[in-house]
Amino acid sequence: MKKKTGTKSVISTTPEGSSSNVTHDIHSTVFPYFSSWQKSHGKVFVYWLGTEPFLYVADPDFLKKMSGQVLAKCWGKPSVFKRDRDPMFGNGLIMVEGDDWAMAGLMVDSTTKMLDKWATHINSGNPEIDVEREITATAGEVIAKTSFGISYDNGRLVFEKLRSLQMTLFKTNRFVGVPFSKLLCPGKTLEARRIGKEIDQIFLSIVNARKESINQGQLQTDLLGLLLKESQVGGKGRTLSSRELVDECKTFFFGGHETTALAITWTMLLLAEHQDWQNVLREEVREVIGDKEVDATLLGGLKKMGWVMNEVIRLYPSAPNVQRQARGDIQVGDQTIPKGTNMWIDVVAMHHDPALWGDDVNEFKPQRFKDDIHGGCKHKMGYLPFGFGGRMCVGRNLSFMEYKIFLTLILSRFSFKLSPNYSHCPAIMLSLRPTQGLSLILQPL
Numbered sequence: 040m041k042k043k044t045g046t047k048s049v050i051s052t053t054p055e056g057s058s059s060n061v062t063h064d065i066h067s068t069v070f071p072y073f074s075s076w077q078k079s080h081g082k083v084f085v086y087w088l089g090t091e092p093f094l095y096v097a098d099p100d101f102l103k104k105m106s107g108q109v110l111a112k113c114w115g116k117p118s119v120f121k122r123d124r125d126p127m128f129g130n131g132l133i134m135v136e137g138d139d140w141a142m143a144g145l146m147v148d149s150t151t152k153m154l155d156k157w158a159t160h161i162n163s164g165n166p167e168i169d170v171e172r173e174i175t176a177t178a179g180e181v182i183a184k185t186s187f188g189i190s191y192d193n194g195r196l197v198f199e200k201l202r203s204l205q206m207t208l209f210k211t212n213r214f215v216g217v218p219f220s221k222l223l224c225p226g227k228t229l230e231a232r233r234i235g236k237e238i239d240q241i242f243l244s245i246v247n248a249r250k251e252s253i254n255q256g257q258l259q260t261d262l263l264g265l266l267l268k269e270s271q272v273g274g275k276g277r278t279l280s281s282r283e284l285v286d287e288c289k290t291f292f293f294g295g296h297e298t299t300a301l302a303i304t305w306t307m308l309l310l311a312e313h314q315d316w317q318n319v320l321r322e323e324v325r326e327v328i329g330d331k332e333v334d335a336t337l338l339g340g341l342k343k344m345g346w347v348m349n350e351v352i353r354l355y356p357s358a359p360n361v362q363r364q365a366r367g368d369i370q371v372g373d374q375t376i377p378k379g380t381n382m383w384i385d386v387v388a389m390h391h392d393p394a395l396w397g398d399d400v401n402e403f404k405p406q407r408f409k410d411d412i413h414g415g416c417k418h419k420m421g422y423l424p425f426g427f428g429g430r431m432c433v434g435r436n437l438s439f440m441e442y443k444i445f446l447t448l449i450l451s452r453f454s455f456k457l458s459p460n461y462s463h464c465p466a467i468m469l470s471l472r473p474t475q476g477l478s479l480i481l482q483p484l
């Protein structure tokens with residue numbers, strides 16, 4: 040067995056039932072420090088990021104007791120989403136009737152375009168494709184169109200810039216979030232600031248153009264339309280400045296495409312490894328969709344695909360940790376968590392904890408989710424791919440829809456297996472990514 044940490048390849052003995060040598064036991068690879076500190080300090084401990092103390096939590100029971108003491112609004116977030124989201128999203132992403140249908144159509148169009156490109160590539164004698172980049176770019180295009188009604192070109196531009204911002208910040212910089220770390224990497228900080236400004240500029244022009252079109256009486260019911268409506272006088276929320284609208288758009292654009300794209304990408308890795316599940320899903324698509332056009336109403340019938348998605352985001356949660364900040368003192372048993380404490384909840388650790396899932400914790404077994412939405416986890420708060428409580432992800436349903444559309448179309452047109460060039464290097468770059476991409480060998484059906 041060979042096992043390396045960091046962004047190096049992780050190879051292990053072949054797990055039973057799988058056709059490759061990729062290990063899913065990733066906690067010590069993606070969070071080496073937490074994995075080693077857990078051994079000496081347990082599943083709840085305090086650590087320091089420079090001058091800032093953080094409470095590390097990988098114990099669902101502690102989490103339950105802690106969140107039981109807190110009303111949703113008493114949680115803040117350390118650095119992201121500082122404002123209260125209620126005026127914008129309420130309890131979820133509100134869509135007016137018919138929107139899911141229109142969104143499904145846009146998703147089908149973009150995915151089909153991507154698959155046509157793959158087919159051309161394969162026909163020209165190149166069956167190997169890095170599907171990670173392709174899927175992320177297409178998901179970026181989908182969110183750009185469905186949420187902001189922006190053009191393909193503008194969507195691509197924002198996508199490319201966000202990606203380079205992420206790479207600049209996370210590729211080699213291990214100090215993200217550490218106070219004064221900017222002083223340690225002045226070149227990168229300047230570069231990040233420059234890209235950040237360019238992204239702001241693109242969104243600002245989108246927001247201003249939309250405001251102008253509203254003034255001329257044109258209404259659009261996409262996310263930006265909703266944000267603008269709710270933030271105007273007469274809406275439920277307060278008026279948001281253009282600056283705030285740009286921030287919300289960026290959070291939404293980023294949170295809305297990469298997470299789902301990664302879930303699809305990791306699924307393709309697992310299905311490439313498990314040809315049996317690839318066939319099961321293809322069969323399900325044949326039964327449920329057949330020759331019909333893919334639309335939102337049919338997707339609910341793809342039950343096994345739902346189990347697969349749940350299992351994939353258990354093993355590879357696109358959002359590998361959840362953060363909170365206590366807005367008041369929180370009492371957990373005889374311990375007090377003081378107001379202002381930052382909390383870092385290790386989702387990867389809980390999803391890979393044999394005490395919660397059993398000895399087969401690192402195996403791909405979608406059937407765990409057959410009759411149980413918690414996948415047989417011994418604690419309901421041990422499975423948190425979308426976060427928890429009042430701040431849970433607002434895009435869950437949309438992501439299930441997008442996931443099922445992408446996979447349905449991919450499975451209907453191609454079979455695929457891992458390329459010998461694939462190197463399994465999961466790492467955290469804000470989200471949990473395959474840092475060397477995902478090279479697959481595709482075969483048209």
Ligand code: HEM
Nearest residue numbers: 124294295298299302358425426427430431432433434438
């Ligand atoms: C597989 C797909 C996805 C995963 C795994 C995921 C995961 C998460 C997680 C873990 C959080 C933090 C929740 C918390 O702090 O408790 C979050 C928040 C959020 N997600 Fe998602 N997400 C996904 C898809 C989406 C999509 C498609 C959208 C939008 C279209 C979206 C929009 C958001 C927004 C706006 C927030 C911030 C909510 C807040 O803090 O108030 N997400 N997501």
